[in-house]
Amino acid sequence: MRAPTFGNAVLETLIAFRQxxxxxxxxxxxxxxxxxxxxxxxxxxxxxxxxxxxxxxxxYLYATEQLxxxxxxxxxxxDFSIWCRVVEAGGEAVAHPSWxxxxxxxxxxxxxxxxxxxxxxxxxxxxxxxIRIQMWHGAPLKHIxxxxxxRRLTQLPAWMGPLLRIQKAVIGRFPRYDLVVATSSGFIRDxxxxxxxxxxxxxxxxxxxxxxxxxxPAGSLARRLAGINLDHKxxxxxxxxxxxxxxxxxxxxxxxxxxxxxxxxxxxLGRLSSFAGRHRLLMVLKLHPFLHGxxxxxxxxxxxxxxxxxxxxxxxxxxxxxxxxxxxxxxxFLLLDRPIVFFKHDLEEYLEHDRxxxxxxxxxxxxxxxxxxxxxxxxxxxxxxNQGDDNEAEIRERIRTYTHDWCDxxxxxxxxxxxxxxxxGADGG
Numbered sequence: 001m002r003a004p005t006f007g008n009a010v011l012e013t014l015i016a017f018r019q020x021x022x023x024x025x026x027x028x029x030x031x032x033x034x035x036x037x038x039x040x041x042x043x044x045x046x047x048x049x050x051x052x053x054x055x056x057x058x059x060y061l062y063a064t065e066q067l068x069x070x071x072x073x074x075x076x077x078x079d080f081s082i083w084c085r086v087v088e089a090g091g092e093a094v095a096h097p098s099w100x101x102x103x104x105x106x107x108x109x110x111x112x113x114x115x116x117x118x119x120x121x122x123x124x125x126x127x128x129x130x131i132r133i134q135m136w137h138g139a140p141l142k143h144i145x146x147x148x149x150x151r152r153l154t155q156l157p158a159w160m161g162p163l164l165r166i167q168k169a170v171i172g173r174f175p176r177y178d179l180v181v182a183t184s185s186g187f188i189r190d191x192x193x194x195x196x197x198x199x200x201x202x203x204x205x206x207x208x209x210x211x212x213x214x215x216x217p218a219g220s221l222a223r224r225l226a227g228i229n230l231d232h233k234x235x236x237x238x239x240x241x242x243x244x245x246x247x248x249x250x251x252x253x254x255x256x257x258x259x260x261x262x263x264x265x266x267x268x269l270g271r272l273s274s275f276a277g278r279h280r281l282l283m284v285l286k287l288h289p290f291l292h293g294x295x296x297x298x299x300x301x302x303x304x305x306x307x308x309x310x311x312x313x314x315x316x317x318x319x320x321x322x323x324x325x326x327x328x329x330x331x332x333f334l335l336l337d338r339p340i341v342f343f344k345h346d347l348e349e350y351l352e353h354d355r356x357x358x359x360x361x362x363x364x365x366x367x368x369x370x371x372x373x374x375x376x377x378x379x380x381x382x383x384x385x386n387q388g389d390d391n392e393a394e395i396r397e398r399i400r401t402y403t404h405d406w407c408d409x410x411x412x413x414x415x416x417x418x419x420x421x422x423x424x425g426a427d428g429g
Contacts, residue, residue, distance in 0.1 A: 016167070019120060023171040026122025033106055034128045041109035041423065042071040047096070047118040052082045052229040053311035055114040055135035058207035061222040062412035064091055076101050082229060089224045097121035105130075110419060116145065116173065124172025131423050134180045134196060135206070135415070139187055139331040139403055141364065142254075142355035145195040146174055151356055179422040181206075181415055183331065184405045191358045202418045205404065205411030211313050212335050213409025230314055231307040234284065238318045241282040247384060248282050250319040252312070253343075254327040255288035263287070266345040267373055269300055275377050276302035279384060284319075286312050288327075321383060323376070326350060326357075330365070334400040335407055339383045339392060340367035343376055366395040 044063060048056035056075075063073040076096035077083050086093040094101045097120075105111070105123055110131035136144070143151060149168070153161050168174055180198040182188045188201045216222035238248055253263055263269075263285065276283045286306040306315060312329075316322075322333045323341045330340050342365050351357065362369070368379040400407070406414070 019171045020167060022120070022122050023124065026125035027170075030102070030106065030122050031125040031128055034126065037106050039109050039129055040072075040107050043104070043108045043110075044071060044073045044419075045076055045104055045108045045111045046073065047076045047111060047113040047115070047123065048082075049115045049117070049137075050077075050079045050082075051309045051311075052077070052079070052086070053208075053309075053313070054137045055207050056112070057226075057229075057311060058210060058313075059112055059114075059135060059412055059415060060091070061216060061225050062207060062210070063416060064225065065216070065220060065222045066413075066416060074104060076104070085228045086225065089228060090221050091225050102126060110423065112419070119172035119175065124175060131178045131419070132175060133419060133422070134177045134198070136180070136182075136192075138328040139183050139206070140191045140195065140358055141328045141331070141361075142326060142357050143195070144191075146197070147191075147195045147358070148355065149174070179418060181418065183209075183411075184403050186402045194358075200422055202414075203405045204414035204418050205406045206332070207412035207415060208313050209332050209335055210409045210412050212317055212332070215409055215412075226314070229309070229311050231310040234304055234306045235315060235318070237304055238282065238284060238315065242318060242320075246280045246282045247320045248284060248318060249276075249321045249323055249380065250284045250286060250306075250312075250315065251323040251343075252286045252327050252329050253288070253325050266343070267376075269303060271373065272377075273300035273302045275380075279381065281380070281384075284315070286315070321380065326355075326361075330367070331403050334366070334396055334403060337393070337396060337400070340365075340396070341376065341379045341383070342367050342369045343371075344369055345371050364399065366399045367392055 044067070046056050046060040046063070048054075048060070052075075060073060060075050063071075067073055073092065075083075075086055075091065075093040077086070077093055078096055080095065083093045083095050094104060102122065105126040108127065108130050110133060111118070111123070111127050112133040112135060114135040114137045142148075153164065156164075174197060176197040176199065178199050180192055180196045180201050181204045182192050182201065183203065183205050185203045188203060192201055210216075211226070216226055242248060251263070272283060275281070281302065283303045284306055285303060287308040306312060313332075316333060316336065319333070319336075319338070321339045321341065322330060323343055324330050325343050325345070326347075330342075333340060344361070347361065357364075368382070370376040370379050
């Protein structure tokens, strides 16, 4: 694994300084205004990460269509191209940060997000009195949020702990949410309750998984908006490959703290391409958004890359086999009940240097575990010959029962209902 660079450390320090500065400005100027400016209970803001994907995207799509005439749903985005495309498609979006976005934060009745950085640019003090909803961006296998923060504090000098806690409190890094949603009551009990402060947790399911069941319907505004931030070229290649009888394997490695690309380090890509060609496989690599632009597969005829920043969920129904290491995307893929292979070539190193896990890796991962390229290729051959899937199907069902309370494609609908209940509860309290 690569050591963190001096440049990265400087950049992180500058970002932390800017976050504190804008938060203090928000507390001094914005917070008093929240005591004076009335909130609009029918205005919902959705704060997304750069790009347009994950639960924030699909919650926005559903809310935009279902609340038409009943409320106003606005996407706040830092991505200018996404802002333009959403507006062109008929949605409402506002560039953030901007004077308009700051005003909307001051006026909104609810703010929904799936990232930890939503608080930035004074959003935390400006949303005092609004309903705060955290949808997160993955069912957790690895430590997240408070659990991750507390573990990392143990690795720092004792004097740094109080300072970091104060800094996080000022910027709103670990707020008390009104609602945190998950895919199952088991996840809430064993992971989310340790990682978030919340007035209420609800196992509504994740809006992004609704697309695995064919939502949104053709011809709808939501369908037009859903086409934004997709890798259309790769989706066409995958569709054509399936039509010609090829098997599609999606490889989704998670990122490492040092930003190294484990794919190139662990696999001989030329050999993998030859293997795929011999067995009518199309291997699709989807890197984590943090790692975009780090590798090129143009010289490998049977390996293609799905854009790292693009929304990967429309690709999943077209995927026959999922390969990952420690990415929690496999929890969502369980809804399709298809084979999963875990390439755990650096498990011990990952656990020591990157993330601890809430669960035992071996018992929580329903699929063949591989450490070498030979083992990976053998696992794929076993699945292709239908010899390696029967036993895993039972394990997938067991894990799916724990990780998903609902398997019906109506998660966004339940989330809207949960938001309404949370708002009523806050008003009543």
